[in-house]
Amino acid sequence: MVHEKILVLDFGGQYNQLIARKVREQGVYCDLLPYNQSVDQIREYDPIGIIFTGGPNSVYETGAPRIDARIFTLGIPILGICYGCQLIAYTLGGRVTHADTREYGKRAIQYSKSLLFAGVCAENTCWMSHTDFVSSVPSGFCVTATTPTCPAAAFEDAARKIYGIQFHAEVHHTVEGEKILHNFLYGICGAKGDWTMSNFVTEQVERLRQKITGKKVLCAMSGGVDSAVAATLIHRAAGENLTCVFVDHGLLRKGEAEEVVSVFRDRLGMNLVKVDARERFLNRLQGVSEPEEKRKRIGEEFIKVFEAEAKKIGTVDYLVQGTIYPDVIESGKGASAVIKSHHNVGGLPSVVDFREIIEPLRDLFKDEVRKVGTELGLPDSVVQRQPFPGPGLAIRIMGEVTEEKLKTLRDADAILREEILKAGLNREIWQYFAVITSTSTVGVMGDARTYEPVIALRAVTSVDAMTADWAKIPYDVLETIANRIINEVEHANRIVYDITSKPPATIEWE
Ligand code: XMP
Numbered sequence: 448m449v450h451e452k453i454l455v456l457d458f459g460g461q462y463n464q465l466i467a468r469k470v471r472e473q474g475v476y477c478d479l480l481p482y483n484q485s486v487d488q489i490r491e492y493d494p495i496g497i498i499f500t501g502g503p504n505s506v507y508e509t510g511a512p513r514i515d516a517r518i519f520t521l522g523i524p525i526l527g528i529c530y531g532c533q534l535i536a537y538t539l540g541g542r543v544t545h546a547d548t549r550e551y552g553k554r555a556i557q558y559s560k561s562l563l564f565a566g567v568c569a570e571n572t573c574w575m576s577h578t579d580f581v582s583s584v585p586s587g588f589c590v591t592a593t594t595p596t597c598p599a600a601a602f603e604d605a606a607r608k609i610y611g612i613q614f615h616a617e618v619h620h621t622v623e624g625e626k627i628l629h630n631f632l633y634g635i636c637g638a639k640g641d642w643t644m645s646n647f648v649t650e651q652v653e654r655l656r657q658k659i660t661g662k663k664v665l666c667a668m669s670g671g672v673d674s675a676v677a678a679t680l681i682h683r684a685a686g687e688n689l690t691c692v693f694v695d696h697g698l699l700r701k702g703e704a705e706e707v708v709s710v711f712r713d714r715l716g717m718n719l720v721k722v723d724a725r726e727r728f729l730n731r732l733q734g735v736s737e738p739e740e741k742r743k744r745i746g747e748e749f750i751k752v753f754e755a756e757a758k759k760i761g762t763v764d765y766l767v768q769g770t771i772y773p774d775v776i777e778s779g780k781g782a783s784a785v786i787k788s789h790h791n792v793g794g795l796p797s798v799v800d801f802r803e804i805i806e807p808l809r810d811l812f813k814d815e816v817r818k819v820g821t822e823l824g825l826p827d828s829v830v831q832r833q834p835f836p837g838p839g840l841a842i843r844i845m846g847e848v849t850e851e852k853l854k855t856l857r858d859a860d861a862i863l864r865e866e867i868l869k870a871g872l873n874r875e876i877w878q879y880f881a882v883i884t885s886t887s888t889v890g891v892m893g894d895a896r897t898y899e900p901v902i903a904l905r906a907v908t909s910v911d912a913m914t915a916d917w918a919k920i921p922y923d924v925l926e927t928i929a930n931r932i933i934n935e936v937e938h939a940n941r942i943v944y945d946i947t948s949k950p951p952a953t954i955e956w957e
Contacts, residue, residue: 448641448646448650450476450641450642451475451476451495451638451639451641452475452476452477452478452492452493452494452495453470453475453476453477453478453494453495453496453497453498453632453636453638454477454478454480454484454489454492454494454496454497454498455467455470455477455478455479455480455497455498455500456480456481456482456484456497456498456499456500456514456531457479457480457481457482457500458482458499458500458501458502458504458512458530458531458534459482459500459502459503459504459512460500460501460502460503460528460529460530461501461576462500462501462615462617462618463479463500463501464479464773464776464812465617465618466479466498466500466528466617467479467812468812468814469617469624469625469628470498470628470632471642471812471815472625472814473625473628473629473632473633473638473640474638474640474641474642474643475495475632475636475638475640475641475642476641476642476810477498478492479500479776480492482499482502482512482514483512485515486515486517486518486521489518489521489523490521494523495523495524495636495637495638496523496524496525496526496631496632496635496636496638497518497523497524497525497526498525498526498527498528498531498631499514499525499526499527499528499530499531499532499534499535500528500529500530500531501528501529501530501531501576501577501615502529502530502531503530504530505543505545505578505579506530506533506534506537506543506579507537507543507545512534513534513538514534514538516538516539519538519539519607519609522608523608524608524609524610524631524635524636525608525609525610526563526610526611526612526631526635527609527610527611527612528612528615528616528617529576529577529612529613529614529615530577531611532581532601532602532611532612532613533577533579533580533581533611533613535585535609535611536581536583536584536585536599536602536611539585539587539588539609540585540586541581541583541584541585541588542581542582542583543579543580543581543582544579544580544581544582545578545579546578546579546580546596548578549576549577549578550575550576550577550578550580550596550597551575551576552574552575552576553572553573553574553575553620554572554573554574554575554594554595554596554597554614555570555571555572555594555595556571556572556573556592556593556594556600556614557569557570557571557592557593557594558571558591558592558601559590559591559592560591561591561592561601561603561605561610562605562630562634562635563591563601563603563610563612563627563630563631563634563635564591564592564601564627564630565630565634566626566630567623567626567627567630568622568623571622571623572620572621572622573594573600573614573615573616573620573621573622573624574614574615574618574620574621574624575594575597575613575614575615576615577613580596580597580598580599580613581597581598581599581602581611581613582598582599583599584599584602584611585604587604587606587607588602588603588604588609588611589602589603589604590602591603592612592614594614597613599611599613600612600613600614601613601614608635610631610635612627616628644815644818644819644821644822645822647811647815647819647822648680648683648819648822648823651680651684651807652680652683652684655680655681655683655684655685655805655807656684656685658805659681659684659685659688659764659765659805660684660685661688662685662688662764662765663688663690663760663761663762663763663764663765664681664685664688664689664690664763664764664765664766664767664805665689665690665691665692665757665760665763665765665766665767665799665801666678666681666689666690666691666692666766666767667691667692667693667694667753667767667795668691668692668693668707668711668719669693669837670693670699670703670704670706670707670829670832670835671769671832671834671835672813672816672817672820672829672830672832673769673770673771673808673816674767674769675710675711675820675825675829675830675832676769676808676816676817676819676820676823676825676830677767677768677769677806677807677808678691678711678717678767679711679715679717679820679823679824679825680807680808680819680823681767681805681807682715682717683823687718689717689718689767690718690719690720690760690763691711691717691718691719691720692719692720692722692753692756692757693707693708693711693719693720693721693722694722694724694749694752694753694756695721695722695723695724695725696724696725696728696745696748696749696752696839697724697725697726697728697729697853698728698745698838698839698840698841698848698853699839699840700835700839700840700857700860700861700864701857701858701860701861702861704721706828706829707719707721708721710825710826710829715824720756722752722756724748724752727748727752728745728748729848729849729850731744731745731748732744732745732841732847732848733847734847735847735848736845736846736847738842738957741838741841741842741848741957742838742841742842745837745838745839745841746837746838749837750795750798753795753798753799754798754799757798757799757800761800762800762801762802763799763800763801763802764801764802764803765801765802765803765804765805766795766799766801766803766804766805767804767805767806767807768804768805768806769806769808770806770808770809771808771809771811771812771813771816772808772809772810772811772812773812773813773911774809775809775810817830817831831873831874833873833876833877833878833879834877834878834912836955840853840856840857840860842955842956842957843856843860843880843881843882843883843955843956843957844856844882844883845882845883845884845885845956845957846885851938852883852900852938854937855883855900855902855936855937855938855939856881856882856883856902858932858935858936858937859881859902859932859936859939860880860881862928862931862932862935862936863879863880863881863904863906863928863932864879866924866927866928866931867879867906867920867924870920870921870924872918872920872924875908875918876906876907876908876918876920877907877908877909877910877912877915877954878905878906878907878909878912878915878954879904879905879906879907879918880904880905880906881902881903881904881905881932882902882903882904882905882945882956883900883902883903884900884901884902884903884956885900886900886901887899887900887901888901888940888941889940890940890941892940897940898940899938899939899940899941900938901941901942901943902932902936902939902941902942902943903942903943903944903945903956904925904928904929904942904943904944904945905917905945905954905955905956906918906920906944907948907949907954909949909954912954914948914949914950915948915949915954916948916949917945917946917947917948920944925944928942929942
């Protein structure tokens with residue numbers, strides 16, 4: 448099925464992926480592509496509407512991203528946001544002015560009559576993040592919103608369906624921002640809303656079935672959301688012909704390996720090969736303290752184990768990868784560039800004989816992947832799983848990894864997870880985990896002196912792991928967690944809470 452599409456042209460602003468996600472959330476498929484698409488490429492793409500994103504430049508700067516003015520003659524509705532709106536003004540003969548200070552934050556805004564603001568309360572609040580502003584709109588345009596500092600906070604040429612907004616409708620601080628996007632998509636572009644995750648599942652399964660029936664498919668299952676959802680989708684299409692290899696490297700959290708087997712083999716009936724490589728990995732990590740060396744050894748060992756299993760299966764037709772849309776955007780946009788850069792994910796493809804890589808989630812954002820997982824019947828524990836690093840608990844134990852430290856860490860981490868869940872904080876916290884530090888301190892237990900490594904708790908809020916803030920977990924929840932760890936976990940005598948943001952710290956400790 449051919450979906451209606453919105454083309455989001457990327458001018459490098461920080462909210463660009465957010466714009467694309469917000470469009471999709473409203474049931475309309477969109478792609479985020481570099482701003483320099485030619486008019487012919489745009490015509491061929493055949494969008495029902497185009498959105499210009501914000502960006503860090505000033506339109507008058509040399510080298511600032513520009514657009515071909517012929518884009519305005521295609522008859523396709525256009526919405527320019529922030530830099531995008533300044534570009535509309537600049538390209539069509541309006542004026543953009545540089546302000547002395549940057550305007551950033553919530554602002555009062557007044558909307559006037561416009562299809563874009565239909566049903567939106569006229570006296571409202573929007574989110575601004577800009578320095579330049581449109582001081583004079585091009586001829587044929589009229590101003591449809593103002594703020595005390597922005598004479599043209601929104602402007603339009605309704606006849607040509609060209610709209611500019613200086614504020615960020617995609618940011619949730621813009622009250623009724625979703626309604627504004629909805630008006631653009633449905634009221635102006637005439638969208639019908641054919642992008643839903645249940646449609647996606649039906650269409651993908653059908654497409655995959657045609658492609659892979661009778662072929663052998665191999666998937667490296669990590670227990671993470673992406674590989675789990677990718678494998679389940681493929682399983683719907685390939686059934687028995689899909690083999691999932693799950694390497695238990697012994698560095699997983701408490702109950703995780705068991706859960707993978709119980710969900711994918713027992714419940715979904717997948718052909719899952721579980722490789723117990725716990726001893727092998729622990730041996731390889733013996734005496735190793737340096738974090739990058741740990742990562743290197745784990746990566747190498749993983750490939751060896753996977754390779755041995757793949758050899759048993761023989762040549763496969765397809766190797767499944769859980770690539771998702773942000774990976775596609777980040778690794779160079781063009782389809783061919785993407786396949787190349789993902790050819791080496793985890794080093795796997797070069798060690799497996801396969802004909803083609805198959806990436807069933809490459810069009811989806813993370814929140815869409817989770818919805819697909821739910822559509823496919825995966826439990827919340829899998830679908831809502833927090834990010835977990837490939838080297839697992841090995842990089843949450845400072846210094847050498849030992850069986851004893853792994854047990855202490857697993858037990859402490861399980862308590863932390865249980866209490867966060869109980870307190871209902873699991874959705875708002877991005878990642879939460881325990882760490883065994885390399886500092887031992889004195890404690891007193893009963894009448895005896897103890898001397899054990901300090902256990903640190905780390906919990907952060909984030910949207911993309913690029914930056915993160917330490918989570919303000921209520922004291923009573925922290926207290927319960929600490930008390931339980933001290934009472935229930937062997938070798939625990941002191942708990943600390945990490946209150947550092949990223950930057951300057953990273954999320955993980957190693
Ligand atoms: P940092 O610690 O760099 O982490 O702030 C950012 C995100 O990446 C995850 N992370 C890793 N994931 N292999 C992975 O697969 C790794 O070596 C690794 N190190 C960090 C981390 O959990 C967080 O989500």
